[in-house]
Amino acid sequence: MWRFFYTSLMYLIQPLVLFFMLLRSIKSPNYRKRLGERYGFYERLSKPAQNGVVIHAASVGEVIAVTPLVKRIQQDYPHLPITFTTVTPTGSERVKAAFGESVTHCYLPYDLPDAIHRFIDFIQPKVFIVIETELWPNLIDCLAHRNIPFIVANARLSARSAKRYGKVKQCLQRMFSQISLIAPQDNISGKRYLALGYEKERLRLTGNIKYDLVVSDDLLKKTALLSADWVKNRPVWIAASTHEGEEELILHAHHLLLKKHPNLLLLLVPRHPERFNPVADLIEKANFHFIRRSTGEIPSENTQVILGDTMGELMLMYGISDIAFVGGSLVKHGGHNPLEPLAFKLPVVSGKYTFNFPEVFTSLLEVQGVLQINSTEKALSEIIDKLLNSKGARQRLGNAGYEVLIENRGALQRLLDLLHPYLTHISENNK
Known part of the structure; x- marks a missing residue:
């Protein structure tokens, strides 16, 4: 009987579903x-x-x-x-x-x-x-x-x-x-x-089959080529799979970080493509020198932010970074997969909202393979600053997380x- 009511409701809400699809299509x-x-x-x-x-x-x-x-x-x-x-x-x-x-x-x-x-x-x-x-x-x-x-x-x-x-x-x-x-x-x-x-x-x-992630030789070759064009010995941090409410914090944190690390480059990669343009507006309003990945433009020494507005290139972006912040975790979305950056032995920073991956984060926290912070630009900038100042800390954190990845394959x-x-x-x- 319950499925009859469920099915009836599904049919009744179809006008609302179509209206919602129309709104999303804007x-x-x-x-x-x-x-x-x-x-x-x-x-x-x-x-x-x-x-x-x-x-x-x-x-x-x-x-x-x-x-x-x-x-x-x-x-x-x-x-x-x-x-x-x-x-x-x-x-x-x-x-x-x-x-x-x-x-x-x-x-x-x-x-x-x-x-x-x-x-x-x-x-x-x-x-x-x-x-x-x-x-x-x-x-x-x-x-x-x-x-x-x-x-x-x-x-x-x-x-x-x-x-x-x-x-x-x-x-x-x-x-x-x-x-x-x-x-x-x-x-x-x-x-x-x-x-x-x-x-x-x-x-x-x-x-979790996500532990079986392997970095291919082809991907390594692509990261080497992109690093030669983009990085040129600059420190790079990535804020990946970000959601609404996170980018403002990340951009404020980047302003604070630039005062101590003037040549620091931020790769900002929103989770959903419909947010690429709104995030570009946020970056512009924050007065950063930035480029969009989709233009194919090569960053200059003045470029402070690169907006990752293409599909299927997140692993490539991780591959050229020194530190990774994984989004969906400063807001109550539940976080995203921290294993992808760990495949490159990157130190991973996350907010406290990680309920989408409870066992993964528990395992990482037990061995200090991830750092969790409060949802403030100060907390984010301080932890990124500490990691930028210590290659040893970056390596310890990245290696600890990588070991969890390997052990669970x-x-x-x-x-x-x-x-x-x-x-x-x-x-x-x-x-």
């Missing part, structure tokens, strides 16, 4: 493109190869996290068709940049039964793998009725989501019974799923081992 026009796909209409797409696997990564962060998994699947199961679904245009762009034409991409439709049925009829998958948190009752039910396994890989369940699901715990038991496998990225998420009533026998802890292989029975069967049928 800043990001791609949100009003391909709207038909949001309702399961794919006339503009060529029909993909059938009997494959769907991998759903909601937005760009999940796409980046799952990229190594998808590349391994392509390597180990070359005959397996892969359809990649996202819900954001930035996620779509990242899929195309990472995989080109080797996968089919489309938007996952809203959780409306008719739209979901059209989607499944179009793709005709044999397995559906969701990354991290996406649980849609109608999607799961439709797949179950067609005997298509639904798997949650690298599963994460935040305290907020667990509390929200807990209020309707009894209503979720049918949905949970239809999920073939949940592979949590940490013990905390695993315990939260079990507390909600998911069967222990079908939950397999793998660890292996989740990707554990996840592949769990997926093997599902993927082998359909891959052999596609030969």
Whole structure:
């Protein structure tokens, strides 16, 4: 009965959903493109190869996290068709940049039964793998009725989501019974799923596949070239994946830092592309000499800030930096992945709001592999200043965090081992 009310509500709110999409499209026009796909209409797409696997990564962060998994699947199961679904245009762009034409991409439709049925009829998958948190009752039910396994890989369940699901715990038991496998990225998420009533026998802890991040030789070559053009022996700090309310603090902190380190360069990389222009306005109003990465301009010795306004280059930016601040943590967003800068052995600074990655930050804090600060420009400028003044401190912090990264690798292989029975069967049928 609850799903009837849920579905009715989903249909009733569609005018609001479309209005919201229209508002978002003012800043990001791609949100009003391909709207038909949001309702399961794919006339503009060529029909993909059938009997494959769907991998759903909601937005760009999940796409980046799952990229190594998808590349391994392509390597180990070359005959397996892969359809990649996202819900954001930035996620779509990242899929195309990472995989080109080797996968089919489309938007996952809203959780409306008719739209979901059209989607499944179009793709005709044999397995559906969701990354991290996406649980849609109608999607799961439709797949179950067609005997298509639904798997949650690298599963994460935040305290907020667990509390929200807990209020309707009894209503979720049918949905949970239809999920073939949940592979949590940490013990905390695993315990939260079990507390909600998911069967222990079908939950397999793998660890976080983000620990399996490897810096490729190609990336190292690109960072060396960019460093030669941009850095030229200047100290560089990066503020990455920033959100509204953080950039002002970061820019104020940079003003304070320039008084002590006049040739310091800041790489400022907002999390969402629709904020590139507003952040550029903030930088200009703060009276910095700055350039935008998208122009291809080479910074001069007078350049104080570079705005990272391109997609898919965050790792490249980390590679030329000396210190990394990871955003979403000075405001109550919950933080972002601190492991990417640690792959370069960078010292990582974070705000105190890191509830999106509880076990990762706990592990890092235990070995002093990350520094957490209060949400003030003074605290930020002081910690960056201390690190700039001590190469030894930078190395100790970076090495401690890197060791945590190395010690926790292996989740990707554990996840592949769990997926093997599902993927082998359909891959052999596609030969």
